[in-house]
Amino acid sequence: MEHTLSSKQRKYLKSQANPLRALVQVGKSGVTEECVQSVALALEHHELLKIKFIAHKEEKEQFIDPILQKTGSHFVSMIGHVLTIYREHEEKEKQKYQLPR
Numbered sequence: 001m002e003h004t005l006s007s008k009q010r011k012y013l014k015s016q017a018n019p020l021r022a023l024v025q026v027g028k029s030g031v032t033e034e035c036v037q038s039v040a041l042a043l044e045h046h047e048l049l050k051i052k053f054i055a056h057k058e059e060k061e062q063f064i065d066p067i068l069q070k071t072g073s074h075f076v077s078m079i080g081h082v083l084t085i086y087r088e089h090e091e092k093e094k095q096k097y098q099l100p101r
Contacts, residue, residue, distance in 0.1 A: 005074045005086070009099045013048060013076045016097060017084045022052035030056055031063045036070045043073055043087040047096050053081040 005013070023042045026035060042049050051067070053060045064083060068075055073087040089095045 005076065005099075010076055012100050013086050013097065014084065017048050017050060017076060020048065020050050022050040022082055024049065024051045026051060026053045026056060026060075026063065028055045031066055036067065039067060039073075039085075040071045043071055043085070044089070047089055048076070048084070048086050049073075051083045051085065053083070057081050 023046065024035065024038050029035075039049065039051065053063075056063065060078075060081065060083070064075065064078070067073070067083070068085065071085070071087060073085040076084040076086050078084070086097075088097075088099075
């Protein structure tokens with residue numbers, strides 16, 4: 001990853017993520033290849049994404065890094081059992097969020 005998010009950027013993204021619902025759920029099978037593909041596809045369309053841990057709630061911390069690394073995304077927050085991540089769209093005109101610098 002080229003850079004991590006500043007606290008100012010994370011705060012902005014948290015506020016943007018507030019009304020969003022979790023689009024991807026991690027169930028009994030954990031973070032599988034299909035799960036990672038779903039996350040990557042959702043990031044492609046939404047940039048900002050919530051992932052809800054239905055199962056593996058105790059081990060959810062160990063799943064964060066693999067998800068971030070495999071999808072090239074950034075950690076925004078973990079509130080309860082919901083992980084929020086962000087990946088900027090490669091095409092400038094399709095970017096939905098203007099991060100504060």
